Amino acid sequence: MYCLISASVSASDLTWTTLQKEKEGTVTIYYRSTEPFLIEEADGSLRGLEYEMMVGFKYFLWNKYGIRLHLNWQSQESFKYVFGHIKNNPKNGEFGLDIISRTVNRDLEVGFSNPYFPDIQVLVSDKNIPTVNSIEEFKEVFSEHTAVSVAETTYDQYLKNIRNKYQIDFNIIYKQSSNDILNGILEQPERFGYMDLPNYLLALNQNKAIKRQPILPIKGLGFCVIFKKGSDWQNPINEYLSSPEYEVLRNKGIQKYLGNDVYDLIESISKGEDEEMVLLLKEKELVDKELSERSKQIQRQAYVTNMLLACIVIALIFAFALFNRNRIKSKANEILTAHRGMIENQNELLSRRNNELLELDEEKNNFISILSHDLRAPINNITALAGLLQMDDNLHKSQISSIEHIASESRRLNKMVTRILDVERIESKTTDDFRKINLSDVLERVVINYRKQAEDKKIKINLTTDQSAYVFGLEQYLFHVFENLLSNAIKFSPLGQSITINVESKEKYHFINFTDGGPGLSEEDQKRMFKKFQRLSAKPTAGERSTGLGLSIVAKYTELLGGKLEWKSKPDHGTTFIVKLEAV
Known part of the structure; x- marks a missing residue:
């Protein structure tokens, strides 16, 4: 905000009572330029904390009372003239501003507003x-x-x-x-x-x-606006200084002219905190900043010095070249040729290294392709053959058990390969187009897939969903997140326990909670549970096996979905994993 200073305007004897009746009037403010509170620019305009405070007072009266107040700014040579004018020749419509401290003696001479800044x-x-x-x-x-x-x-x-x-x-x-x-x-x-x-x-x-x-x-008691002793302007000014409007304006002004850290420091001291400790911490901060700047300046000076030395060396070389041109020219050509050869060798090495990296990347992709096709095919064949063998009615009980074990192990191996490939796909950061997905549909499908596994351990799955809950993402990612969390919950829950899955919607987010009755996670487990191939101290309750990849997949897919994974766990009190996703 800026305001041009009036050259010469007669002082006002306007009271607050009169202004309330007439709805328009002018007050005169005697001030002295005191940075950063009131700053007078070369073109006569004003800015600063005190200036913006009084302009805010003008708008406060207009918004609350419908009163149009004009401000007549009058510059004074010194504090003595600002204070002396209000003390010796006061009129009702005159104010004084010059970061004026309130004291007991001055209270007998002029009127003071409430403090607008600590002193x-x-x-x-x-x-x-x-x-x-x-x-x-x-x-x-x-x-x-x-x-x-x-x-x-x-x-x-x-x-x-x-x-x-x-x-x-x-x-x-x-x-x-x-x-x-x-x-x-x-x-x-x-x-x-x-x-x-x-x-x-x-x-x-x-x-x-x-x-x-x-x-x-x-x-001190604080910096205040001064006016005629007994003036009725005290009421509206104090009302303004205690208003939310002034608080907002003050905070913006402080940030602009002082910086929040300076104001926070002053507020801490004014509220009774240890002044010496607060100031020492601030001074240390500024000294550290100064040392850092000096270090940078030394570096810059060293750079300039080196550049000057380089220029001197170049000048000497040039002078020597003029003195013995032919010999230096021949030598320079040799050096340039050597440098050119060196650069060509480096380029060749870089090109070769780049080709090697491309080959390694291609080998990695080929390896993943082998895992995807060559490993899955025989595993699926084993699973299919086990299924055919199970159809034979003449098998003994021990033979049936062995075939079921082969089928179970082949399915486990298939899942292991799938999870390893999932991790590779995540790390390659290849994602398809996201779309709107219903959480209930995905959760219900996951629960159906794992109901048989839960029934084998006499575990009950309690699912509470919200049919109106939608998120933005890929259904494949969501399915893998929920599948791994439910699989872990079943794996680590004792026989006969319950697993609870519920969807809570708060503000702009959906929270999907998976709660089990397992042994919980130790502090050490919680530090490393999202790393690949980590075996935690908690063991599956029915001898199930774990690849150590499930939670790493959950964490990475949740991140790709723009969500956040949280958990609550105590040893012997079960674990709750919470997937936080933005609602659509």
């Missing part, structure tokens, strides 16, 4: 002055040093109180505004003074050659 001042000195930690050290080090201040401000008052209370002999020089205190300290060695904490932190962030002395900090 914390720290003692700052030239960086070469030693750090002191006690009043005795302060007396010894700062005697005969020079303090920098602004006349008739709390900075000046605090310095004089220190000088009188502890009888320390130091001189005080005065600047026009608080913005000039930092420059005054840096003008000459052995200078010090009080600064507002925000300005100190901003200066530190800019690597200014100053340091904070960890003694005699001041916590």
Whole structure:
């Protein structure tokens, strides 16, 4: 926001009561440019925390009361003129802004709003002055040093109180505004003074050659708007400063002009947190940042130095070439030829390595193809032959058992090969087009496929679904996720237990829960259960076998579906796996 300053407008004697009746009026704001609270640009426009605060007050009155308020901004030379005008020649429609600290004595002279910003001042000195930690050290080090201040401000008052209370002999020089205190300290060695904490932190962030002395900090009552003593403007201003509208505007302004980290630090101190600890942590952070920047600067300087050296070397070579052109030219040609040969050899090596990688990738694809066709075909033949043998009515009981074992093992081997291939497909990241899928359809099909396996262990599967639950993805991916989770639940649940599968819909997500009554997962198992070929400490309850691939497939397919896999488990209390998918 920006506003052009009026050249000369007569002061207003407008009361809040009168403005409420007339619905339109003008107030005058006497201010002084104080970064980052109120900044006057070269073209006369204004910006800053205090400026945006008062513009926000104008809109607050319009939105809540339908009152059109005009702001007449009047620049003053120093704090003395801003405060003195409200103190000595006050009118109802006049305000003062200059990060004005509220004190007991000033309360007798002018009216104050509620604080709009914490008032914390720290003692700052030239960086070469030693750090002191006690009043005795302060007396010894700062005697005969020079303090920098602004006349008739709390900075000046605090310095004089220190000088009188502890009888320390130091001189005080005065600047026009608080913005000039930092420059005054840096003008000459052995200078010090009080600064507002925000300005100190901003200066530190800019690597200014100053340091904070960890003694005699001041916590004031806060920065306030001032106006005529007894003015009825106190009510609407305080109402605005406590409103949600001002809180939003303040937070945006702080982020723009100070940064959230500075404001959070000031708020922490103002709310009673250990001031020294908070400041030390912040100073350490800024020092680390400065060291990092210096390291980068050293690297840049080293680069520039190397470039200069390289240029000098090139210049010397060029001079020598002029001096002995023919011999150097011949030598240079030899070097260039050698370099060209070296580059050609490197290109040839890179080309050969690239071809080797392509061959390896092709071999991997061929190996997967062999697994897919050459392994599955004999396995399927074994399964089919076992089925034919089972049809013979003349088999003995032991023969039937052996044939069933062959069929079971061939099916297990087929599943193992399928899962290994699934892992390879996932890692190759080949996906088809996603579409809208009904969760209930997939879950019901998975449960039907595994009902016989559950009945063999006298395990009951309780499925609760939502027919209106849809997700976006590939049905094959979803089927593999749910199949592996249900297979594991049956595998690790004791005989006669129950497995619960239910779909919960919350906000924009569906949560598919698989809960078993198994032995649960140890902390060590939970750290490695999603890695391939991991055998966990929990064992299948009926002697089933595990490839160690199921959960890795579940995790990878869930990731491809844009979902999240969560779990809850305690040893001896079962396990719940939760698949979180976005609803459509």
